[in-house]
Amino acid sequence: MAITILDHPLASDLLTILRSRETNPPDFRQTAERLGYLLVAEALSDMPTDPVEIMTPLEPMTGQQLHRPVVAVAVLRAGLGLLQSVLSLVPDAAIGFAGVQRNEETAEPMEYYTKFPTLVDARVLILEPMLATGGSLSWAIDKVKENGANDITAVCVVIAPEGVDRMKDDHPDVRIVAASLDRELNPNYYIAPGLGDMGDRLFGTV
Ligand code: URA
16 A cells, blocks of 8 residues: 655644644634645646647647546545645546544444545545544545545545554555654544544634
């Protein structure tokens, strides 16, 4: 399984803002979106391009355009924090949603909503910022594969070794792009040092 951890001073700077408990929800959302640009750019870095004939103001030339389609599937609700980054970079990306709630006692995923566009032959970006146990991500990948996806990249902010192991077992064909591989899961299944509950920090819930 391929894992790419961003190696860029901007990513480190933005992730530090996200990690700080002093960062309020508006700043957290804006910073997550900014970090999302770097993550999505990396997740699309191996995308083929197609030649396209254009006219510059001076002369005709052959340019390159991103091969389509691109689909983003936001794992609710934390994945919404990276959605605008995809839409800003690839405005015609189709969007799906995977609604899954973590059972707080077992940390296993419980589905409550799914809606996908056509996934066949698309680059599918699964937006799952916190790869903790890997239960939600593995479940979401099962779902998109059932619906025809065969080119899948998980876009994460922070990943834990336990989640990576789970992904190696369940979905070795999926690439992971993240800003950090953190130390461990704590007994409450939070990533440490982590950044807390991504959904709560995005939306100001407690
Ligand atoms: N989900 C989160 O939002 N944070 C964690 O640390 C783990 C799972």
